[in-house]
Amino acid sequence: MSAKILLLEDDQGVRFTFQMALQDAGYDVTAVASCSEAISALSEIETAILILDLKIGEEMSLPVADYAALMRPDIPVVYITGSRLFTGGELFGLSRNIRWVLHKPVNLPDLVSMVDYVSGQSIAAAAS
Template sequence: MKILVVEDDRVLCDVFATSLRDAGHEVHKAFDINSAIDRLRGRGYGLVILDYYLPDGISLPVAEYTCVACPDARIILLTGSGVFPNGEASILAPCVDWMLRKPVPLEDLHALVDYAALNAELRPS
C-alpha cells in the first residue's frame, strides 16, 4: 500500500516510515501542512497517517484535501493531546477513518494499516 506519513517529529516519522517499509509498504513522508498537500497532488495514496498538530497549524485541511486528491485513501489521525476524547474527529473531519493516541504502539499502527489495506483490496472497483 502507498502510504503518506505526515508527522513533524522527524524521529517518530522515521520510525513509522521504516517500520511500515519493512512490512512491505511504499512510504513517503511530510513534516508540515504544505509539504503534505504537495505530496498528495496526483500521487494515489491509499493511506495517510496524519498528526493532528503540525508546526503550521492543525492538520484537518490535509484530511480535507486528501478526500479530494486521493478519494479512495483512508486516514488515520494521530494525536498526543486530549482533543477528541469521544472520537469527535469524525464530526470535524468526516474523511478521518480512525484515530490513534500517542504514544502509538507499532503493533497497533501495523494492525490498523493492515486492516486499511485489506479493506482497500475488498472495495469494489
C-alpha cells in the same frame, strides 16, 4: 504491489520510526513534515492511505484531510495524536475520510496492524 502511504509527522524521530516500521511491513511510505508538503505529495503520488499527526507544530492537519477528501474521496485517513483535543470522537465528524484514531505513544505493531486493516478495506472497496 504494496500500498502507498503518505505519512505526515512533524517530529523527525517519530516520523523516521513510523516510516521504518511501515516499510519493514512492506509498505511504500512517503514521509513529510509539514501540511504544505503533504498537500503537494497528495497531488504528485497515488497514495492509498494517509496517516496524519493531528498537530503539526502550532497548526492542525485537518486541512490536509479535507484536501484529500476533495481530491480523492476514497482515501482513508488514520489520525495519530498525542493531543487531548477531540477525546469524545468528534474528530470523525470533521472529515469524512477519517477511519481510525491512534493515541500516542503508538505501539508500532498496533500501527502496522491498523494500516494492514485499513489497506485491506481499501483493496476490497476498490474491487467492488
